[in-house]
Structures are given as structure tokens and as C-alpha cells.
Amino acid sequence: MTKPPLTLYLAAPRGFCAGVDRAIKIVEMALSKWGAPVYVRHEIVHNRYVVDDLRAKGAVFVEELDDCPDDRPVIFSAHGVPRSVPAEAAARRMLYVDATCPLVSKVHIEAERHHEKGLQIVMIGHAGHPETIGTMGQLPPGAVLLVETPQDVAALDVRDPARLAFVTQTTLSIDDTAEIVAALRSRFPAIVGPHKEDICYATTNRQEAVKVMAAHAEAMLVVGAPNSSNSRRLVEVGARAGCTYAQLVQRATDIDWRALEGITSLGLTAGASAPEVLVNEVIDALRSRYDVTVETIETAQESVEFKVPRVLREPA
Known part of the structure; x- marks a missing residue:
């Protein structure tokens, strides 16, 4: 049976940003340096696949410091924590690493x-x-x-x-x-704003790519988690830019195929906490149903890299 043709517009940049990449690396390096278990307060980044992978390696995810023992390392998520959290960790003499995005x-x-x-x-x-x-x-x-x-x-x-x-x-x-x-x-005409836009470069770049892609695609898939703010914003930006159907999917199994019936073009991107392996999984699922031609829409190139904290770069 002949598969229907589909032009797949792949957004670039997409997926992991430097802050997410750094946060995941911090957990992996902590496990390598101190062994399992290493505790992580809140999901290190908002992506179930990433969290499950780190959990399998020995990370224990908790919501509050009360759930952590005093004698094991604890990592604060990329989203940042109130000042009271490191203060409490210091009072308990805990070994903690702050993975807050710079x-x-x-x-x-x-x-x-x-x-x-x-x-x-x-x-x-x-x-x-x-x-x-x-x-x-x-x-x-x-x-x-x-x-x-x-x-x-x-x-x-x-x-x-x-x-x-x-x-x-x-x-x-x-x-x-x-x-x-x-x-x-x-x-409030006298209100003071930031010297430079607070919205991060990765959020900006991914939204701009979606805006351009929306002009070409009949429908759009955004790979990301429901609790990922930047992923949900990509769906909204795509819809606002004129894409008649935009869907957030965590995995290829979440795709609503009935909603895509009859389309000949599809846009695909991923939120800043979604790994490329999940993008490839969606592409494979599309290839199983369509004769796919991939076209990349690149609107920016990213070379940002953040160093991990010194405590992880020093020998044990």
C-alpha cells in the first residue's frame, strides 16, 4: 500500500538548551562522583523521559528537603529555588549542588x-x-x-x-x-525594566522558529511535557502564527493520528527540556505512516554553554 506524501518541517533550533544540558550533566556527574543515591529537589527539568533515565541511574526525586537524608548529596533543579531552601540545607550541613539555570x-x-x-x-x-x-x-x-x-x-x-x-x-x-x-x-511610566530581556535566548529562538514554520505547515507537533512552560508556549505560538492544528506530545504514542488525517505538511519542534531521542521517535512514527520528506527550517544557531559548579569539576 502506497503511503501518502508528507513534508516534515523540522525546526532548528529545538530541544535541549544550555541550562537543561547543564542541569542533567550536574546530576550525572554527582552520581559519578558520590555514587547513588543522589537526591534531587523537584524534577531536575520538566521531562518524564529525562527524569526516568536519571532515576534509573540512581537519582531520587523529592519535592522538599524534608524528604532528603542529611548524609547524601542533594541537587536543586534548573528552575531555581527560594532562598530559604539552600539556607535550610546549610543549616543541616548537607552537601548540596545548585543546578539553577544561570x-x-x-x-x-x-x-x-x-x-x-x-x-x-x-x-x-x-x-x-x-x-x-x-x-x-x-x-x-x-x-x-x-x-x-x-x-x-x-x-x-x-x-x-x-x-x-x-x-x-x-x-x-x-x-x-x-x-x-x-x-x-x-x-506606571516610571517602572524600571531589565537591561536585557529576561526571556532566555533558547525560548526566544524556539518561538521564532515556530513562527516561521507555522507559515508552511498545516499542523504542528511540539515534543514536550505538559508541565513544561516553554513547551506549552510553543504550542500557543504556533496556533497564534496561523497553524490550524498544534498538539503537545510527550512521546510518539501520544500523537492523535485522526487529527492529522489528510494533511500533506507538518511542523515538528521540541521544548527546551525535551531530548532529541524523542524527536527521532516521532519522526520514525511518521515514517511508518507517511512517505516523509524532511526540510529543516533554521532561524538561529546556538553555541551557548554553561559550566557545571566547581565542586563537580574537582577530584573527589
Whole structure:
């Protein structure tokens, strides 16, 4: 039986960013240096395949330090943690390694500097996301106000409209964030913003690639986890850019084949915490049903690399 033709547009860049790559490497190096078990507070990155792979190697994933023994190493996830977490680990004399993405740490430092200058901080982010919790937790309770939409800006009750600054979660939609920033600047003209955009290079690059790809593809698949903010934003960006059908899939087994019936072109990308092995798995599944022609849509090249903490580079 002849397979129907399908042009597969493959986004580049896609998948792992430097912060995710570093976080995974930190867990693997910790296991190599100190042996199993090594504890990890929260999922090191938001991807079940990655977490399961590290768990098989000896990592134990927990939600709080209370679940960790004092005598084994603990790693903090790439999303960052409130200041109280390393303080508690230090008080218990635990050996801990911070795998917070350096670009998230940059936002933490920005918030601290604004606070030291007496500014009240507005954070653009998603309530309950670990990165938002970690950033807001760098400062005393009440020092940071959270907004998720332009409507939230209208309802803000601030201490002094002339003494404000804003920071953002690194994995947001560029377009949605721009709308919220515009609302903040309209209501609070004196508000201070970051010197450079808080949304990370990888989030920006992957969203730009999706926008270009959406103009070519009838449908789009985004490989990523439901709790991955940057992956979910890619789906939203694709739909907003005109792709009539955009679906988030964790694995090839999640593909809704009925929704793809009759298409001749498909876009494929992956969130910043999704490994390339899962992209290849989806491509193989597509090849089993279609006569696939792959075309890469490259909008940027990435060469960013972050060093792992010194404690892991030193001999045991």
C-alpha cells in the first residue's frame, strides 16, 4: 500500500538548551562522583523521559528537603529555588549542588538589586511554576507582586507608582509578555525594566522558529511535557502564527493520528527540556505512516554553554 506524501518541517533550533544540558550533566556527574543515591529537589527539568533515565541511574526525586537524608548529596533543579531552601540545607550541613539555570539566576540577581534600591518588584510569570516560586522566594514575602495577564496589571495595588521595577519568568511567550510589559509601562511610566530581556535566548529562538514554520505547515507537533512552560508556549505560538492544528506530545504514542488525517505538511519542534531521542521517535512514527520528506527550517544557531559548579569539576 502506497503511503501518502508528507513534508516534515523540522525546526532548528529545538530541544535541549544550555541550562537543561547543564542541569542533567550536574546530576550525572554527582552520581559519578558520590555514587547513588543522589537526591534531587523537584524534577531536575520538566521531562518524564529525562527524569526516568536519571532515576534509573540512581537519582531520587523529592519535592522538599524534608524528604532528603542529611548524609547524601542533594541537587536543586534548573528552575531555581527560594532562598530559604539552600539556607535550610546549610543549616543541616548537607552537601548540596545548585543546578539553577544561570539565566534564571540572572533574574534573581536583578530582583535583589531592585529590592536593595528600595523598589517594589512586579514579576511577570505563571503562578505556581517552580521558577516563579524560586524568583519570588529570593525576597521577603510581599516584596514581589505577580501578574499573569494585562488584566492583572490593571488590578495591581502598589506601594508607590514611582518606585517600581519588573522582572519576568524566562520561559514565557514573547508576544504575551510584550503585551503585559506595555500595560505596565502605560500604567506606571516610571517602572524600571531589565537591561536585557529576561526571556532566555533558547525560548526566544524556539518561538521564532515556530513562527516561521507555522507559515508552511498545516499542523504542528511540539515534543514536550505538559508541565513544561516553554513547551506549552510553543504550542500557543504556533496556533497564534496561523497553524490550524498544534498538539503537545510527550512521546510518539501520544500523537492523535485522526487529527492529522489528510494533511500533506507538518511542523515538528521540541521544548527546551525535551531530548532529541524523542524527536527521532516521532519522526520514525511518521515514517511508518507517511512517505516523509524532511526540510529543516533554521532561524538561529546556538553555541551557548554553561559550566557545571566547581565542586563537580574537582577530584573527589
